[in-house]
Amino acid sequence: MYASVYIAGVGVISAIGNNVQENLASLEAGAAGMGEIRYLESVHRHQIPVAEVKQDNEQLAHLVGMPVSTSRTALLSLVAAREALTDAGLEAAGTLRTGFISANTVGGMDKTENFYQTFLQDHRQGKLRDVIDHECGTVTELVADRLGISHYITTVSTACSSSANAIFLGTRLIRRGTLDVVVAGGTDALTRFTLNGFNTLMILDRQFCQPFDEYRRGLNLGEGAGYVVLVSERVADMLRQEPYGMVSGYSNANDAYHQTASSPEGVGSFLAMSGALKKAGLTPADIDYINLHGTGTQNNDIAEGTAIKRLFDPTYPPLSSTKSFTGHTLGACGGIEAVFSALALRNGIVYPNLRFETPMKELPFTPETCYHSHVPLRHVLSNSFGFGGNCSSLILSKN
Amino acid sequence: MKAFIRATGNISPQKTFGHPAFLPEAVAYERNRLSCIEPDYKHVLDPKYLRRMSRIIRMGAAAAMECLREGGITKPGAIITGTAYGCLEDTGMFLSKLVEQQEDMLTPTAFIQSTHNTVGAQIALVLGCREYNNTYVHRGFSFESALLDALMYLEEGEATDVLTGSVDEITDASHAILSRFDLYKKDPVSNLGILPATGKGTIAGEGATFFLMSAEPGDADYAVLEGLHTFYKPGNQQVIENEIVSFLRLHDCMPADIDLVITGRNGDARGDVVYDQLTKTIFHGKEQAQFKHLCGEYPTASSFACWLAANILKTGTIPAAMQQTGIASAPAKKILVYNHSNQIHHSLILLAAC
Numbered sequence: 001m002y003a004s005v006y007i008a009g010v011g012v013i014s015a016i017g018n019n020v021q022e023n024l025a026s027l028e029a030g031a032a033g034m035g036e037i038r039y040l041e042s043v044h045r046h047q048i049p050v051a052e053v054k055q056d057n058e059q060l061a062h063l064v065g066m067p068v069s070t071s072r073t074a075l076l077s078l079v080a081a082r083e084a085l086t087d088a089g090l091e092a093a094g095t096l097r098t099g100f101i102s103a104n105t106v107g108g109m110d111k112t113e114n115f116y117q118t119f120l121q122d123h124r125q126g127k128l129r130d131v132i133d134h135e136c137g138t139v140t141e142l143v144a145d146r147l148g149i150s151h152y153i154t155t156v157s158t159a160c161s162s163s164a165n166a167i168f169l170g171t172r173l174i175r176r177g178t179l180d181v182v183v184a185g186g187t188d189a190l191t192r193f194t195l196n197g198f199n200t201l202m203i204l205d206r207q208f209c210q211p212f213d214e215y216r217r218g219l220n221l222g223e224g225a226g227y228v229v230l231v232s233e234r235v236a237d238m239l240r241q242e243p244y245g246m247v248s249g250y251s252n253a254n255d256a257y258h259q260t261a262s263s264p265e266g267v268g269s270f271l272a273m274s275g276a277l278k279k280a281g282l283t284p285a286d287i288d289y290i291n292l293h294g295t296g297t298q299n300n301d302i303a304e305g306t307a308i309k310r311l312f313d314p315t316y317p318p319l320s321s322t323k324s325f326t327g328h329t330l331g332a333c334g335g336i337e338a339v340f341s342a343l344a345l346r347n348g349i350v351y352p353n354l355r356f357e358t359p360m361k362e363l364p365f366t367p368e369t370c371y372h373s374h375v376p377l378r379h380v381l382s383n384s385f386g387f388g389g390n391c392s393s394l395i396l397s398k399n
Numbered sequence: 400m401k402a403f404i405r406a407t408g409n410i411s412p413q414k415t416f417g418h419p420a421f422l423p424e425a426v427a428y429e430r431n432r433l434s435c436i437e438p439d440y441k442h443v444l445d446p447k448y449l450r451r452m453s454r455i456i457r458m459g460a461a462a463a464m465e466c467l468r469e470g471g472i473t474k475p476g477a478i479i480t481g482t483a484y485g486c487l488e489d490t491g492m493f494l495s496k497l498v499e500q501q502e503d504m505l506t507p508t509a510f511i512q513s514t515h516n517t518v519g520a521q522i523a524l525v526l527g528c529r530e531y532n533n534t535y536v537h538r539g540f541s542f543e544s545a546l547l548d549a550l551m552y553l554e555e556g557e558a559t560d561v562l563t564g565s566v567d568e569i570t571d572a573s574h575a576i577l578s579r580f581d582l583y584k585k586d587p588v589s590n591l592g593i594l595p596a597t598g599k600g601t602i603a604g605e606g607a608t609f610f611l612m613s614a615e616p617g618d619a620d621y622a623v624l625e626g627l628h629t630f631y632k633p634g635n636q637q638v639i640e641n642e643i644v645s646f647l648r649l650h651d652c653m654p655a656d657i658d659l660v661i662t663g664r665n666g667d668a669r670g671d672v673v674y675d676q677l678t679k680t681i682f683h684g685k686e687q688a689q690f691k692h693l694c695g696e697y698p699t700a701s702s703f704a705c706w707l708a709a710n711i712l713k714t715g716t717i718p719a720a721m722q723q724t725g726i727a728s729a730p731a732k733k734i735l736v737y738n739h740s741n742q743i744h745h746s747l748i749l750l751a752a753c
Contacts, residue, residue, distance in 0.1 A: 388520025
């Protein structure tokens with residue numbers, strides 16, 4: 001029997017709010033976070049909609065008390081990680097063995113791309129201050145140092161499944177008895193690098209995305225950060241607040257099909273979901289809500305949908321993609337969606353999948369389109385699939 | 400927590416790939432940037448995949464394939480990779496085009512291969528391996544994070560064998576940038592002459608090193624991995640000593656039980672003082688050997704040291720190239736690898752003969 005691992009706190013910042021309360025309010029109001037590019041310097045402004053956090057770097061830096069020259073990836077991370085620790089009542093870790101396991105895909109690229117403008121003309125030029133935070137791990141350390149966490153620190157980067165894997169590792173380190181507390185999740189800021197990268201792949205929707213719709217056109221990129229505070233049973237007993245739930249299942253598999261595309265039948269997605277169910281000792285019928293990866297691309301939604309069909313047919317739980325609110329936040333999405341899943345579990349919420357119109361002809365199910373509260377949820381499945389065939393699923397369960 | 404090193408694959412600035420003899424000689428360089436000696440990849444990798452792979456992917460995939468070939472495994476139970484910098488060449492290429500062409504007329508190939516999980520993903524793709532696949536990107540802890548995950552995965556009984564390792568590359572741009580941080584000695588510099596340290600600066604390096612780890616002993620294992628520990632930004636020398644002693648105690652040994660310490664001395668007096676201090680205290684009189692004059696300094700260099708330790712334990716010999724100090728009375732049975740990266744990331748890897 002495995003030791004239980006509890007979620008004691010959550011924190012999130014995304015295009016639909018700067019904290020948990022604001023995110024929940026937007027989810028209830030059906031208010032999406034996409035819009036014209038406002039903060040990112042890009043020639044694609046007015047052409048490609050994105051889901052930006054509604055704060056500039058100066059405001060974010062002020063909010064967290066870091067220099068304004070800090071990478072936006074770290075600023076976003078600190079906002080959400082600190083909220084999660086405060087929510088758990090663990091601002092000061094004291095003697096607890098605490099870890100910070102964060103994920104990101106861009107690191108300090110938002111600064112590096114500025115540096116490169118000068119550096120390319122002359123390798124002796126460009127402000128070093130702008131590349132000092134380039135590495136993914138540096139972003140994690142900037143935040144860990146501010147949180148006062150030093151016992152165990154690492155960074156995961158498996159593209160869009162990164163932060164699900166961070167939560168996965170955190171859970172295992174607590175189960176093993178190596179750590180008592182882990183702040184786990186991920187962060188990513190919008191950058192010209194990722195915006196243009198996804199643009200070359202021709203999978204960016206020029207309108208607001210429509211996940212799981214027959215006429216879906218692609219994804220909207222977003223940014224943000226989301227963290228859960230994972231604690232051992234002993235720590236959970238010490239805390240004043242009831243935990244949100246437990247991390248009961250997790251699994252990571254590789255699609256081994258293509259560097260950027262999922263296999264049409266969603267082999268990796270199927271293995272991740274079925275592996276997580278097995279780990280949790282559950283059957284598909286036990287799942288009460290699925291927070292989909294649901295990017296809105298042709299490829300992801302058919303692969304994920306086909307895997308869900310293979311696993312759940314003929315009875316489907318309510319399912320939705322909250323990327324219809326936040327956009328695809330890449331390395332942060334597993335963290336943000338784990339926070340949403342934990343909130344769903346505690347508050348009995350099923351989130352709507354915005355802008356859904358036409359069922360996909362290959363699938364016998366459709367996503368939930370309305371906000372529902374007071375739904376008795378026991379087990380929530382959260383999917384995160386990414387480039388490189390990296391597929392991860394998490395199951396959160398009531399205590 | 401124990402795991403057996405069944406096989407290895409290593410592409411480095413030394414003759415480590417496809418050479419039957421264990422480090423027969425030290426390859427000398429007269430510059431502050433050591434580059435890997437790359438094999439003819441078409442003997443190791445399917446040309447169908449090779450064509451699209453950038454340099455770091457080739458190095459990583461080839462080291463991984465060699466490791467699996469030696470271990471007689473076609474599909475490992477997990478693939479866990481560490482890389483601090485990720486795919487710098489592809490990242491730099493896409494970034495340069497983005498800037499030069501002002502976000503116009505860009506092509507996807509470099510972007511696709513720029514994500515940090517590309518090497519691990521490409522290994523999975525080539526092998527058709529759908530098992531657990533993870534990538535750690537935490538600076539001087541990248542390899543250690545991957546290794547810990549591998550050990551835990553074996554311990555959890557999720558797999559019987561795991562492929563784990565690390566890969567990092569130097570590019571012209573990365574070397575130009577890192578040089579500006581005053582990290583390296585000025586050219587020309589002889590790699591074989593950087594130790595003991597005089598003055599500041601080291602030499603840059605790179606490498607791809609993979610290990611096949613098994614939960615159960617095999618017939619021809621290199622060594623057994625007995626323990627692994629990392630610590631971050633220790634406040635002072637006393638904290639470092641305490642961490643090392645308590646790590647050894649956790650694994651039922653004392654400094655006296657260690658036959659050989661492989662240290663991360665890199666020729667920069669600012670950081671090597673840490674090892675010199677330990678030589679006066681807990682490592683007093685201990686045999687020590689070095690490795691960074693052979694592979695250069697890079698955040699995942701500890702994997703190269705781990706490869707050396709595994710080979711020393713298997714062959715019972717310490718290559719002269721490792722500039723050993725102290726005199727061995729018998730072949731080493733227990734080796735401690737102690738490395739720090741810029742005095743921020745400290746790691747301890749304990750290996751024993753099988």
